[in-house]
Amino acid sequence: MFNGSKLIKKIIFIPLGIILSIFIILLVTPLLFKNQLMELAKTELNKMLLAKVEFSDLRLSFIRNFPNAYIALENLEVTGIDDFEDELLVAFDRLSVTADILSIIRMQRIEVKSILLDRPRLNGRILEDGRANWEIFKVDDVSSTEEVAPVEITETDPFIFNVRLHRFEIRNMELSFRDDVNKIAAEVQLLNFILRGDMRKENVDLDLKLDIDGIDFWLDGIRLVNSANIGFTSVVAADLRNMGFVIKDNIFNLNDIVLKFDGSVDLQDDDINIDVVFATERTDFKSLLSLIPIVYMNDFKDLRTTGILSLNGDIKGTFNENIMPSANVNLLVENAMFSYPDLPKSVENINIAVRAFYDGVVFDRTTVDIDRFSFEMAGNPFSASLNLKTPESDLQIAAKFAGKIDIDSLADIIHLEDMVLNGLLECDISLAGRLSTLENEQFEDFQAKGFLKLSGFNFISSDFPQGIEITSTQLHFTPRFVELINFDAITGQTDISMNGRLENFIPFIFKDETIRGTLTLRSDKIDLNEIMSSLPEGEDSSSAEEPQLSIIEIPKNIDFTMNVNINNIIFDNLLITNTAGALIVRDGKVTMRNLGMNLLEGSMVLNGEYNTQNIKEPFIDFGMNIRQFDISSAISSFSMLESILPNPQNYIGRVSATLTLYSVLDEQLSPVLDSVNSRGQLQTHNLEIRNSPLFGTLANVTNNERWRNPAPGNINIGYEIRDGRLWIEEPIRMNLLPARIEIRGDQGLDMTLNYRIGATMPFSAIGSGATDILNRIPGGSTISEIQLAGFIRGNVRSPDISLSVADMASTITTAIRDQVTETVTHRVGEVRTQASEEINRQIEQIMAEAQRQADNIRNNVNQSADRLRREANVAADRLISEAAGRSVIERQVAQTAANRLRSEGETNAQRLEQEGENQANAVINAAQIRANDLRR
Numbered sequence: 001m002f003n004g005s006k007l008i009k010k011i012i013f014i015p016l017g018i019i020l021s022i023f024i025i026l027l028v029t030p031l032l033f034k035n036q037l038m039e040l041a042k043t044e045l046n047k048m049l050l051a052k053v054e055f056s057d058l059r060l061s062f063i064r065n066f067p068n069a070y071i072a073l074e075n076l077e078v079t080g081i082d083d084f085e086d087e088l089l090v091a092f093d094r095l096s097v098t099a100d101i102l103s104i105i106r107m108q109r110i111e112v113k114s115i116l117l118d119r120p121r122l123n124g125r126i127l128e129d130g131r132a133n134w135e136i137f138k139v140d141d142v143s144s145t146e147e148v149a150p151v152e153i154t155e156t157d158p159f160i161f162n163v164r165l166h167r168f169e170i171r172n173m174e175l176s177f178r179d180d181v182n183k184i185a186a187e188v189q190l191l192n193f194i195l196r197g198d199m200r201k202e203n204v205d206l207d208l209k210l211d212i213d214g215i216d217f218w219l220d221g222i223r224l225v226n227s228a229n230i231g232f233t234s235v236v237a238a239d240l241r242n243m244g245f246v247i248k249d250n251i252f253n254l255n256d257i258v259l260k261f262d263g264s265v266d267l268q269d270d271d272i273n274i275d276v277v278f279a280t281e282r283t284d285f286k287s288l289l290s291l292i293p294i295v296y297m298n299d300f301k302d303l304r305t306t307g308i309l310s311l312n313g314d315i316k317g318t319f320n321e322n323i324m325p326s327a328n329v330n331l332l333v334e335n336a337m338f339s340y341p342d343l344p345k346s347v348e349n350i351n352i353a354v355r356a357f358y359d360g361v362v363f364d365r366t367t368v369d370i371d372r373f374s375f376e377m378a379g380n381p382f383s384a385s386l387n388l389k390t391p392e393s394d395l396q397i398a399a400k401f402a403g404k405i406d407i408d409s410l411a412d413i414i415h416l417e418d419m420v421l422n423g424l425l426e427c428d429i430s431l432a433g434r435l436s437t438l439e440n441e442q443f444e445d446f447q448a449k450g451f452l453k454l455s456g457f458n459f460i461s462s463d464f465p466q467g468i469e470i471t472s473t474q475l476h477f478t479p480r481f482v483e484l485i486n487f488d489a490i491t492g493q494t495d496i497s498m499n500g501r502l503e504n505f506i507p508f509i510f511k512d513e514t515i516r517g518t519l520t521l522r523s524d525k526i527d528l529n530e531i532m533s534s535l536p537e538g539e540d541s542s543s544a545e546e547p548q549l550s551i552i553e554i555p556k557n558i559d560f561t562m563n564v565n566i567n568n569i570i571f572d573n574l575l576i577t578n579t580a581g582a583l584i585v586r587d588g589k590v591t592m593r594n595l596g597m598n599l600l601e602g603s604m605v606l607n608g609e610y611n612t613q614n615i616k617e618p619f620i621d622f623g624m625n626i627r628q629f630d631i632s633s634a635i636s637s638f639s640m641l642e643s644i645l646p647n648p649q650n651y652i653g654r655v656s657a658t659l660t661l662y663s664v665l666d667e668q669l670s671p672v673l674d675s676v677n678s679r680g681q682l683q684t685h686n687l688e689i690r691n692s693p694l695f696g697t698l699a700n701v702t703n704n705e706r707w708r709n710p711a712p713g714n715i716n717i718g719y720e721i722r723d724g725r726l727w728i729e730e731p732i733r734m735n736l737l738p739a740r741i742e743i744r745g746d747q748g749l750d751m752t753l754n755y756r757i758g759a760t761m762p763f764s765a766i767g768s769g770a771t772d773i774l775n776r777i778p779g780g781s782t783i784s785e786i787q788l789a790g791f792i793r794g795n796v797r798s799p800d801i802s803l804s805v806a807d808m809a810s811t812i813t814t815a816i817r818d819q820v821t822e823t824v825t826h827r828v829g830e831v832r833t834q835a836s837e838e839i840n841r842q843i844e845q846i847m848a849e850a851q852r853q854a855d856n857i858r859n860n861v862n863q864s865a866d867r868l869r870r871e872a873n874v875a876a877d878r879l880i881s882e883a884a885g886r887s888v889i890e891r892q893v894a895q896t897a898a899n900r901l902r903s904e905g906e907t908n909a910q911r912l913e914q915e916g917e918n919q920a921n922a923v924i925n926a927a928q929i930r931a932n933d934l935r936r
Contacts, residue, residue, distance in 0.1 A: 051089060051136040052079045059096075068113055072096035084125070084133045092120040111200065114167040124177040128615070168195040183221070189214035202241045205248070208234045228291075229255055243267040247276065256290030257311070258282055272319040279312035285336040285350070307336025307350060317360050324360030345412040350375045364392035378409035388510075395510055399431040401450075407457065420467070423457030429477055435507050443479035448506065450477050466492030466530060481505070484519070493527040493570075508557065516559040521583075525568040551667060554612045556588040564595075574599055574637050581606075588613040592622075600637065602628035602654065608661075619664045619675070626657040628685065644726060644747065646796050653687035673749040678721040687712050694792060697801040698759070701788070710736050724749050738762050745792070753799055755792035760785055847928065854920035861916025865909035872905025 056075035078090040095118070100111040125133045173191035178184070190213035197206040210232040217225035234250030244266045252259045263276035280287070285307035310332040317325030331354040339346030353372040359365035367389045374383035382403030389396050407423035410416060433446035452475045460467035474485035482505040487498040500519030508515035532550055562583040569576040581595030589611040596605045608622035634655065635641045635648035642648065659680025663671035688711040689695060699708040718729040731744040738761065745755035762785045794800035876898035883894030 051081060053077075054079075067101055068098045069101050070096065070098050078136070080133050080136070083127065083131070087125070087133060088121065088123050089133055089136070090120070090122055092117055094118040112165045115165065115169070117170045117173075119172045120170065120174075122173070122175045124175075126179045126181055128180045130181060165195075165199045166197070169193065183219065185218040187214075187216045188212055197238070199240060202239065204238050204240065206236045206238050206245075208232065208236060229253070234261075251281070252278075254291070256287040258287065259311070263314075270320050273317075274319060274325045275316050277312070277314040280309060283309050285309045285333060285338070288331075288333065289338060302340060302342075303338055304341060305336065305338045308332075308334045309336075319360075324358075326360045327358045329356045330354070339413070340415065343412055343414070345378050345409055347413055348376045349381075364390050366391055377413065378406050380404040380406050380409075395435045397431050397433065397435070397506070397510060399429070401427050401429045401452075403427065418462040420458060420460040422459075423454060423470070425452075425454050425457075427452040431477075431506065433479075435511060438479065438504065438507055446479045448477045448479045451475065452477075477505075484517075492530045493525055494531060495524055496526070497522045512557060514557045514559050517561070519560055519562045521562050521564045521566070523564075523566045525570070526566055527570045529570055529572065551612065551615065551618055551665065551669060553615050554585060554588050554590055554610070556613070558585050559587070560585040569597075572637065599629075600633045601630040602626065602656075604629075617664055619662065621662045623660050624657065624680075626655070626659070628654045628656055631655050631684070631687070644749070644796065646751075647691070650690045650692060651687070652690065654685040655682055655687075656685070657682045674724045676721050676724070676749060678719075680719065682715075682717040682719065684712070684715045684717075687715060693799045694757070694801055697803065698788075701803050702761070707736075707739075710734075712736055712741075721749070728755075743792075747796070751795040751797060753792050753794055753796060757788075757790050757792060757803070759788040759803075761788070762786075851924065854924050857916050857920040861913055861919075865912045865916075868905050868909040868912065872901045876901040 054077050055073055057072075059070070059072040059074065061070040073095045074093065076090070076092055076095065077088065080087040080089055094116070096114075096116045098113040098115075100113065123133070170191065170193040173188070173193075175186075175188040175191065177186045190211075192209075192211045194209045195206060197204045210230070212230040214227045215225055215230060216223065216227060231253045232250070235248040237246040237248055239245070244264065246264045247261050250261050252261060258281045259278045260281050261276055261278045263274070265276070266273040284305065286303060286305040288309050288311070289303065289305065311330070313327065313329040315325050315327045317323070319325055331352060333350055333352035336350035337346055337348040338350075351372050351374050353370070355367075355369040355371070357365075357367050368386065369388075370384070370386040372383075372385060374381070376382070380403065382405055384401045384403075385399065387396075387398040403426075405425040407421055407425060410421055427450065429450035429452060431448050433448075437443070437445040453473070454470055455472045457470040458467065459469075468489060468491040471488040471490070473487040473489075476483040476485060480503070482502040484498060484500050484502060487496070489496050498519050498521050500517055502515060502517040504513060504516050507513035532552065560583075562585065564579060564581060564583055566579040567577060569579055576597050576599045579595065579597040582593040583595070584591040584593065589609050591609045592606050594605060594607060596603065598604075604627070605625040606622060607624075608620065610618070610620050612618040631651045631653050632648045635645050635651065645651065657680055659678060659682075662675075662677045664675035666672055688709070690709050692708075692710075695707050695710050699705055712734040715732060715734060717732055720727045720729060725746050725748045727746045728744055731742045734741040734743075740760045742758045743755055745753075747753045747755065788803050790801065790803035792799055792801050879894040879898045879901075883891045
């Protein structure tokens with residue numbers, strides 16, 4: 001029987017079940033495979049790149065934007081390795097892509113609905129050797145000579161990656177770039193960009209919108225652009241099949257300058273063909289002033305202006321690996337002025353006419369023509385013109401500068417917040433000719449005349465609180481040279497006065513060639529600490545610590561010979577006085593020739609160089625002749641010396657030296673210890689040493705406090721520093737009367753010690769106890785001095801010092817042996833004499849008396865031998881007992897003497913017994929012979 005209700009249930013529930021199953025699959029699948037996909041992505045990316053890649057999450061969802069798939073990569077960071085270790089290259093909070101699910105399943109003509117890049121941070125850097133931190137893709141191990149056939153994709157291929165984008169957006173991008181080769185740096189803050197359009201169509205209008213809240217740009221450390229704002233809105237007609245783009249409605253603004261563009265851009269293989277013209281939309285002069293940071297950043301809206309502005313140009317040509325597009329820029333300002341309503345003065349009669357052409361194919365055809373640049377400031381007229389051409393082959397110049405600028409009046413014209421600016425600039429300069437005439441010393445073919453004078457100049461700002469004051473400076477121009485009549489300046493505590501002659505000045509200004517000069521420099525005080533702390537690299541207003549010293553790079557295009565006379569120089573914690581000699585600044589280094597100076601309560605003559613030709617590895621190479629430096633001050637002033645002799649307050653006296661020193665310098669101008677090479681001779685004068693661990697140990701061992709603070713006086717030390725260690729070339733000998741000390745060995749600049757020490761000193765210097773012990777030893781009174789030997793190891797702040805008196809045993813033994821031998825010989829002589837008299841008195845009873853005498857000899861000798869044994873043992877026990885509780889050296893001497901007394905007592909007793917036996921036998925034999933003779 002037909003059951004309608006069951007059929008209806010199947011019709012309803014089966015499709016619902018299928019849909020629910022699909023929904024569950026779409027929901028669960030990303031969760032099931034998420035961790036595997038994340039690890040796979042990280043592994044593959046790190047395999048592909050010479051960088052470290054990390055991200056926190058990979059989100060996959062088929063539900064969030066159904067029927068579109070949503071993929072998001074979150075908190076990605078790409079950091080460098082090797083020379084770019086831990087340096088950020090790319091980072092973003094989120095990169096999300098929304099795409100049509102069905103196009104992904106078909107894997108054909110993938111339709112991407114939107115791409116969002118949220119808060120990306122990009123950091124580009126080019127090193128001095130030309131390597132860039134973005135060169136992170138690994139090169140396949142394939143010979144560069146092998147040709148790889150291109151892969152062709154046809155419509156019949158199962159997968160065609162043909163992305164059809166609807167929207168691309170960048171939010172709050174930050175970008176920084178630094179080029180160490182060309183000395184360029186740039187920063188971009190808060191870049192926002194949106195691209196909209198239906199890219200499924202071959203011909204589509206694309207809507208673009210770009211906003212940048214701040215751009216900064218530096219060239220050679222000079223900020224040329226400060227927090228500039230950029231905006232660009234445009235509709236672009238795109239032919240996506242032929243990659244042609246026509247600019248339609250658009251507007252571009254740089255601060256208050258507004259430009260409109262017309263033209264097209266075509267992408268053809270490796271070429272980009274550009275044909276674009278631009279012109280200002282507004283003609284008011286005020287918009288041009290917005291490019292001047294000090295004007296734009298201070299009440300720009302209140303600025304009053306008059307005058308006509310015209311700015312237009314074009315960019316035309318091909319951009320590829322070999323050529324650039326050419327460009328024209330024309331700027332015209334007529335009868336302009338500006339002023340602030342709350343300030344009393346204005347700048348008037350501003351007239352500017354500039355034409356610049358850049359030839360992207362033949363650079364030598366580039367020209368710059370500033371036909372007119374004139375104004376009146378506070379009633380003082382100023383005018384200038386400059387024409388340049390053939391910049392590559394032989395630069396041609398025609399320039400004039402004439403007028404007066406009253407810098408004092410600037411405060412009455414523009415708002416100078418947190419700034420003091422005064423002075424008067426006067427000039428009248430004319431230049432005309434080719435640079436080749438100067439390079440070939442054909443000075444008569446080049447026109448250069450006039451003067452430039454700056455007086456009463458003063459500049460102080462919050463960023464430069466010590467300020468700079470130029471009392472007066474004058475330059476006189478001729479084709480052959482520029483005469484520096486005077487340059488008198490003060491900055492902070494530093495004053496400088498210079499005069500001299502500068503050659504090749506004009507090629508230096510226009511082509512960055514080497515400037516040559518002979519100058520005289522005089523100063524009462526130069527505070528190098530203050531100067532280096534004011535450099536941008538060392539600036540850190542948040543730190544309360546003393547400013548760190550830093551490397552000062554010497555320009556390679558300066559060739560100056562300077563005769564200097566400086567009364568006071570402050571460098572680190574040194575005060576240097578009466579500096580006089582020659583400085584040669586040339587080819588990235590400063591060479592010192594017989595540069596004499598007083599410092600550290602003594603004097604020094606310095607020869608050598610400070611070399612920054614390789615700014616990554618600057619070095620010094622000096623020869624020094626030092627006289628009478630205060631030792632404590634010298635150690636305190638140089639970190640390398642303090643690593644050799646810590647606690648400078650412990651050394652009193654002076655030192656002279658003749659030495660050489662080479663070292664690579666780190667970023668704080670300190671020696672890199674492993675690179676140090678030095679050799680020389682040191683001579684101390686009236687040296688006294690306080691609280692030395694070595695002499696403290698010597699005082700403890702000898703129980704004599706006089707050794708704790710010795711005064712070795714004058715010492716000669718020959719040394720060499722190499723491979724990170726200081727080697728003593730000849731033993732250091734100290735005559736600390738009545739003692740003599742000798743030290744030899746080496747120590748590391750890392751403070752490790754490896755010295756051997758030997759000392760010879762009288763027993764009287766050890767302490768009265770040791771002398772009393774020796775007086776009880778037979779022959780001990782003949783010993784006059786003791787030998788100490790040991791090692792100094794550990795490190796300079798915690799030395800490990802060991803001393804030994806083991807070598808004294810042989811000295812004590814020799815003295816005892818000599819005394820005992822003398823005693824035995826005397827006693828044997830007495831026995832021999834007694835035997836002879838007995839034979840003479842009893843000649844009639846020769847044989848009987850001889851036997852009695854022999855027996856007596858044996859008995860006497862045995863008694864004497866026993867007495868020697870007893871006396872040696874008693875003396876040994878007494879020495880050990882009396883030395884108990886005394887110093888280490890006294891106990892060691894007593895124990896050694898006691899052992900030797902016992903041994904020598906036994907040996908001498910046995911020898912005495914043998915001698916007695918021989919004498920007894922001799923008496924018997926002699927009596928027999930005598931009896932026989934008497935009988936005859």
